[in-house]
Amino acid sequence: LVRAAQAGSDEAMEALFRVHWGRAHRAAFLIVHDAAAAEDIAQEAFLAAIRALDRFDRRRPFGPWLHRIVVNRAIDWSRARTLRREVAEPVESEAPPQQSEVWSEEVVAALGVLDPDQRAAVVLRHLLEYTPGEIADLLEVPRGTVNSRLRRALDRLAVELGPGEEERS
């Protein structure tokens, strides 16, 4: 797909986009907890990928490269974020989110108490399913740092989600 996209194929580009968009967008959302910012971050990552497409080494997988951009940008965004709520009332035409599109709010809220680095580690490990070694490479931090972030994050999530969560498992 990357080779065909490099050659200019719209179909290949669309296939790449469809394969990778969902996970990239979801990962960004889980880290930043802001739908508009997540869309922006994932979109920017794809645009960065297109700009660098000619230089991309086809022997390497596309996904980790994209995820590295997404997660690092999401961490940067979260760190820079201060109180930035909207002040205007929502317009009437905007429909509330469909219930089926909203995931477990409990777990989203629990993730929200973690710092951005911990959220990124959880998302990379348990959503994108990278190993701690791969996460260390993606984030350019020591493997021990990844392990400690994951451990602290899971401990905190266990507390936030309450004993019921653990007992069920």
Add this chain to the structure above:
Amino acid sequence: VRRTGFQRRLRDELHRTRPPRAAEAERRAWEVVRAAHADRARVGPRPRPGRRLALAALAAALAAVVVLSPAGAKVGDWIGDVVTREEKTTPATPGSLPAPGRLLVVSPGGPWIVQDDWARRRLGRFRDATWSPGGKYVAAARGRELVALEPDGDERWVRPAPGRVSAPRWSPDGYRIAYRSGTDLWIAVGDNTGRWRLARGVGAAAPAWQPRQPIGAQVVAFASGRRIRIVAVDGPRLVGATPPGPVPRELWWTADGARLVAVSGGEFRVYGQRGRALHRRALPPRMRVTGSALDRSGRRLAVAAERRGASEVLLYRLGSSAPPERLFAGSGRIEGLTWSMDGRVLVLGRPDSDQWLLLPLGAGERLQEVSGVRRLFAGGSRAAARLTAPFPRPAGWCYAEPPESDGAPACSVGAAPAVVP
């Protein structure tokens, strides 16, 4: 084992996640990505002859319509009305700008920077543009992107947006840019380190930053239905809102930041800095506003208005109930009003005559004319040179040398895109 089970449940929950309105986000993102990929492909090795032929045929058909249709004939009539027939096809400029500094011009061919001697540089194919307060950068709109440019046209940074970007306005402290994305108002950090949506469903008037606010505590006014909201963008915090009134088309702050002027179709209103209504002036009967500009001092408001094919430019002194002074009257439409930084010259755009008039306000000074304005700023684009194309408008003026002991920005915000009454 207990932890493994917990992790498994966490993984399942994470995989079930769908961000709100994910399908819409995917559709929007794919449009942007597809366009970016198509742009890349266009400069690549793979021409698409079928598509090219179709575009050529479409262009030929459109050209025939313009030349042969009654609308084309109407354009021919306009040509007969201009001041001097020979100047409408041959661009002619005065020897120098009538006031010192650099002028930013937005045309269908893109934004241009005009130097004192009328030397011009096109910045690229952007649709809208505005100066940074010190004139070091230009913020421009390109489709769904906000772009910061250096005055030589180099792109400093690019920020994608969810909707079509328009009306960028740089804050007086230089650290924030307000812009519309679709119908939402967004704020970008001036060095591209972040952005956030400030409000949804805002009006068409460009946002207006309040002068003389502390760094990091900038305040912007924007139209929201029949009200104007005044918001401190970092926080954000609602500072105030005006009572319901006519939908504003242009918003101006006075230089001291104490008054907000909202110009609508048939009147303008003056508000306090928290939105309290102070003053209202109606235009003469049946006149419809086609443009306005508040001078840098914030004391003189020029309003262009049209009635039955004739236009006038009226000068109101804020805080005075005296009748307005009529600066100019003539046939056709007038738009794109812009003051020079020193307040000595008012630029008027006359799209029907394809000319700008540089109107001096000092006694004994001569009115100057710039003709062939569309061709002057077409940048080689035939479409931009046509009389049916949007008319180039001055989008801000910068001092060449800002006066000392003057805390105001060195650059101004110029004319907003034309409004059709």
